[in-house]
Structure formats: C-alpha cells, structure tokens
C-alpha cells in the first residue's frame with residue numbers, strides 16, 4: 001500500500017473534478033456561471049497553445065519575475081546589513097513591520113502617480129511588497145544564526161568579515177528562501193491584481209477580468225487555473241532550488 | 252602535588268615538563284547574577300589531561316571559556332608558556348556538535364576549515380587532514396555531510412577539526428554529554444587515543460565523575476562559585492586505560508575521594 005502513497009494527491013484532484021461534474025449535472029449552480037470541466041480544459045488548452053491566454057501568462061511571468069528579482073537584489077544585501085547589527089534592525093523594525101502589514105494594493109495610487117500607467121507601476125508595487133517580506137526574513141535569518149557556530153568560527157580565528165561570509169550568510173540561507181518563496185507569491189498576487197485594474201491590456205489578471213466582463217466563463221476559469229498553476233509552479237521552483245542548494249535545511 | 256610528576260629536573264625536557272604550561276593569576280569574572288571567579292590562581296601542567304569537575308553552575312564552562320578567550324575576563328592574567336592566547340594555537344570542542352560543525356561543508360571540509368583560515372594551500376591541507384586521520388585511525392567517510400553521520404562521529408569530526416592545527420592546548424566542554432552511553436564509552440576510548448597520540452595539554456569539563464577520573468592525569472575539583480580549587484587530585488594509572496582500570500583499586504579510591512570532596516562542596520551552602 002505504501003507504494004501508492006505518492007499518488008494520494010490525485011484523489012483530491014479527481015474528487016474536485018467529480019464534485020464539479022455533479023454540481024453541473026444537478027444544476028446546483030447556474031450553468032452560465034459554471035461550465036463543464038471539459039469546456040474549461042478545452043479553453044485552457046487552446047488558450048495556452050497559441051491563444052491569448054498563453055501570451056498573457058508569459059506577461060505575468062515576466063512581471064512577477066522582474067518584481068521578485070528587483071526585490072531580492074535590494075532586500076537581500078539590505079537584510080544582511082540590518083541583521084548583522086541587531087540595534088540597527090531594532091531601530092527600523094517598526095517601519096518595516098508597518099509597511100509589511102500595509103496592503104500593497106493601497107499603494108497603487110501612489111505608485112501610479114510616481115510611475116504612470118504601465119508596467120513600471122505594476123512591477124514596482126509588487127517589488128515593494130516582496131522586498132519587505134524578503135528583507136524581514138533575511139534579517140531574521142542573519143540575527144538568528146546559531147551562536148555556537150559563530151563562536152566556533154571565532155575560536156578558529158576567523159575575522160568578523162570572514163565569519164559573515166563563511167557562517168552567517170550560509171546560516172541565514174534557509175530563512176532567506178522562506179522569504180523568497182513568500183516574496184514571489186506576494187509579487188504574483190500584486191501583479192495579477194494590478195493587471196485587473198490600472199489601465200491594463202494584458203496579463204493573467206486582465207485575462208480573468210476581461211473574460212468575466214464578456215461572460216466567457218470557460219476562458220475565465222481557464223485563466224484562474226493558469227494563475228494557480230503559475231503560483232504553484234513558482235513555489236515549487238524555489239523549493240527545488242532550495243533543496244538543491246540548502247541541502248542541510250531542517251537537518 | 253605538581254612536583255610529584257616532575258622526575259628529573261636536570262634534563263631540559265624535564266625542566267620544560269615541570270614548568271607549568273598555563274598560568275592563571277588573579278582571575279576575576281562576574282556575571283550580573285554572580286561572582287564566578289574572584290582572584291583565582293591556577294597552574295596547569297604541560298602534556299597532561301586535566302578533568303574539571305564540580306557542582307552545577309560552579310563555573311567549569313566559564314573557566315575554560317575564559318582560558319580560551321571565548322568570553323572576556325574582568326581582571327587577571329592567563330599565560331601560556333608566558334605568552335598570551337593570541338600567540339598560540341588552540342582547539343576548542345563544543346558540547347553541541349550539531350551546532351558547532353558547519354552543515355554546508357562536507358566532513359573533510361569541516362576539518363580543514365581552520366587550515367583554510369591560516370591560508371594553507373589546498374594540497375598541504377589535504378595532507379594534514381589525511382595524516383591526522385591515519386594517526387587517529389578514524390574510519391569515517393569524510394565526503395559525507397555532518398548530518399549524515401552519527402552523533403559520535405560528528406563529535407569526532409569536531410575533535411579532528413580542533414586537532415588539525417596541531418594545537419598546543421585542547422579544550423573540551425562536556426563533549427560527550429549529548430551522546431548515548433554506548434557512544435560515550437566509545438568516544439572515551441577515542442579521546443584517550445587522541446591524547447596518547449598527540450600528547451596535547453587537554454582541559455576536559457565533565458559532569459560524569461567516572462569519565463573525569465578515567466581520562467584524567469589530574470582531576471580539578473571546583474567549589475561552588477566564587478569558585479576555588481577544592482582539590483587537585485592526581486590519577487596516575489598507566490595508559491592506555493581500559494575497562495579493567497575501572498575496577499582497579501587506585502581508580503576506585505581516587506573516584507571515592509573526588510566524590511567525597513564534591514559532596515562536601517555541594518553541601519556547603
């Protein structure tokens with residue numbers, strides 16, 4: 001029986017699709033609002049292979065990637081600097097926590113004024129949100145480096161700078177990856193929301209919104225699933241990279 | 252008591268052996284909660300294994316951490332052959348091997364790390380580690396990561412990391428207390444072998460009196476803080492010591508004596 005364990009997740013997927021069929025057949029939901037799964041998957045297939053959905057998918061991937069990269073490039077070094085000095089971190093902790101708790105969507109109008117209607121606004125709001133999450137995690141990873149390990153480096157004669165590179169940075173890597181995973185998820189959320197509203201003409205958010213406006217329900221569901229697959233895929237990608245490079249994590 | 256171990260003071264070697272390796276003078280250390288050392292004096296002989304034993308919280312770890320420079324002292328002087336700590340090489344083995352080794356480095360890289368800090372070329376580092384492995388008769392796959400090894404093997408890796416620089420002095424703070432009994436017995440053998448092979452002056456904090464006496468040339472018994480030397484007990488059984496040592500009358504008597512001193516110190520309120 002144990003051999004079958006890896007296939008257990010399939011049960012949930014099959015169950016969901018079965019429920020969906022039942023809901024359609026029993027007319028539990030207005031058939032206009034809930035198309036057949038087959039229609040949806042068909043819309044997804046044609047959309048992704050040469051249709052608009054595929055193009056919009058790539059736009060969203062592009063924006064999310066850009067936002068995450070910008071966020072990481074800014075937040076990781078800054079997080080290391082802040083984490084290396086606990087007093088420095090404590091002095092900006094409130095500001096970071098405050099903006100981390102502020103819904104990034106509330107920042108859209110401000111960024112619109114700053115960057116105008118277009119990609120720059122979408123990417124920079126997403127980068128802003130992701131950067132705070134990454135910064136927070138990196139700084140905590142650095143601050144929580146095992147004291148014994150730092151002492152071990154010190155008794156072996158490592159300088160402070162050497163200890164930072166050889167020990168502290170590596171110690172903070174698992175937490176950094178937590179930050180990156182949360183950051184990329186948040187960036188995707190913000191990008192998709194931004195694509196729905198601010199004068200957008202493309203991207204998954206726009207696809208969902210437009211399909212809904214035109215009552216093309218199979219297309220709307222297809223776009224939702226595409227966004228879900230993208231979020232899941234990005235998370236999985238970071239997990240795989242983490243497992244490869246941070247092999248000691250959790251051990 | 253120290254003079255007893257000095258055989259012939261005419262030869263140069265014997266004179267070196269008689270001169271203490273570590274001299275501690277007027278050492279003082281206080282924490283917010285307690286004065287742990289107050290004008291503490293102690294001489295430690297060269298090439299001997301000294302076990303440190305005493306009541307909980309009496310300052311055993313503090314003592315070796317002060318000597319090894321892990322924590323700053325408030326006052327006093329600690330010299331090694333008249334030199335300060337910064338002039339000598341030493342090794343330190345932590346109780347918590349899991350947190351003392353670097354899990355991102357393979358065992359081999361962990362051991363050679365201090366040599367890397369000394370900017371030794373890779374080929375020479377490899378040679379040094381290989382020589383150490385051979386001398387200690389260690390049979391561990393050094394290409395494994397620490398977390399792939401048993402607790403005892405990991406601690407052995409940390410001991411090798413401490414030894415690879417050819418330290419003048421080796422500090423161990425309860426190195427085996429996180430291991431199960433079987434592994435502890437095995438590691439005692441290993442440590443004894445290390446000591447026999449290298450003859451490095453060794454300071455071992457132990458909370459297990461049997462272990463402390465079994466491994467020691469001298470057992471340093473500390474009083475409750477502010478810590479004083481309650482007794483400094485020699486144990487001269489020949490090495491290598493084995494299970495038979497544990498039942499030999501000298502061992503039993505020494506252990507009983509240490510226990511008596513210890514209990515007297517614990518009761519003193």
Ligand SMILES: Nc1ncnc2c1ncn2[C@@H]1O[C@H](COP(=O)(O)OP(=O)(O)OP(=O)(O)O)[C@@H](O)[C@H]1O
Pocket residue numbers: 282283284285287305306307308309310311312313314458476
């Ligand atoms: N960093 C510290 N801050 C405050 N007090 C400390 C600190 N380190 C040690 N102490 C206190 O100093 C005393 C000696 O501590 P130490 O760790 O040296 O004892 P120990 O003999 O090693 O004890 P144990 O048997 O528990 O290992 C204890 O009373 C302890 O509470």
Ligand SMILES: [Mg+2]
Pocket residue numbers: 311312313
């Ligand atoms: Mg201790």
